[in-house]
Amino acid sequence: MLYGQHLIGELWQDKAIAEVHIRGTRVTVVDKHGIRDVMGFPSAAIASRAIEAVEASRERMMAVVTRIGASVVVSRINSATPTVFDLITSGVVTEGQADQVGSALERMDPVTVVGPAARVVVRAFAALVPTGSRVFEGPYGILPAGCVAATSPLDADYAIGIRPGVPAEPMAAAGQIGALIGNPETDLRAAVRLVVSGPSSLIRQVTCVEEVANPAHGGSWTG
Incomplete structure (x- = not known):
């Protein structure tokens, strides 16, 4: 566990990752190389607690948490996107x-x-x-x-x-x-x-x- 956020918090330390997508126990990240799957959560309950922890600390993390259907997207506020x-x-x-x-x-x-x-x-x-x-x-x-x-x-x-x-x-x-x-x-x-x-x-x-x-x-x- 890292800041109570488990896997999301660990991934967030990698500044190359712009977004973390959680759908059930599955986790996908977006970085400069594109979109890729990473090791997910062991259970839906653990994933839910991790998302709640990130939502509670999103200001400190400088993150935006968006719920899209069955998915949750955690993205950086200052993530650079080509114009x-x-x-x-x-x-x-x-x-x-x-x-x-x-x-x-x-x-x-x-x-x-x-x-x-x-x-x-x-x-x-x-x-x-x-x-x-x-x-x-x-x-x-x-x-x-x-x-x-x-x-x-x-x-x-x-x-x-x-x-x-x-x-x-x-x-x-x-x-x-x-x-x-x-x-x-x-x-x-x-x-x-x-x-x-x-x-x-x-x-x-x-x-x-x-x-x-x-x-x-x-x-x-x-x-």
């Missing part, structure tokens, strides 16, 4: 692609990103969500500056995250909410579909597969 500008200057994303994504999000159309490093790209593009929007954070999501957290997709203008599933993805496909989704669970037809190559630690390139018509809004674009 759209960083991705453009490093050659991962073009200005044209950023404009396509920004325009789609302004229209509240869905944007999908597929690939091992989708989480990084989704978080960068999240800054393009209009200020003042209500945002539902799915797994590995992020709340853009100036936006308001929504407790569920039913209360949101946008959904942001990796594989948020039902009901967020079907709602986005139907045009009921805007969305920025990585590696979707469902067959989500998006206005802009992107593929990112390379791992999170060394993203190579983002390719715009196509811009397609969004049946819900009746628009059409060509990539």
Whole structure:
């Protein structure tokens, strides 16, 4: 036991780890190399006590604790995330692609990103969500500056995250909410579909597969 937080506290000492995800007894961490599983808890009761201990000491740990469905995410307040500008200057994303994504999000159309490093790209593009929007954070999501957290997709203008599933993805496909989704669970037809190559630690390139018509809004674009 470390500060009464057991496994979470031990992992938190590694500054390279940006997030710790707990789902039941399973534990997954996010660091510069991407997403990986680590040794989990021996029982659900121990995991629950560890989460309670972290919630009680989150200010000292400088951590944010978010409950997303059956998962709990512990993330660093000052965790560095590449920006759209960083991705453009490093050659991962073009200005044209950023404009396509920004325009789609302004229209509240869905944007999908597929690939091992989708989480990084989704978080960068999240800054393009209009200020003042209500945002539902799915797994590995992020709340853009100036936006308001929504407790569920039913209360949101946008959904942001990796594989948020039902009901967020079907709602986005139907045009009921805007969305920025990585590696979707469902067959989500998006206005802009992107593929990112390379791992999170060394993203190579983002390719715009196509811009397609969004049946819900009746628009059409060509990539």
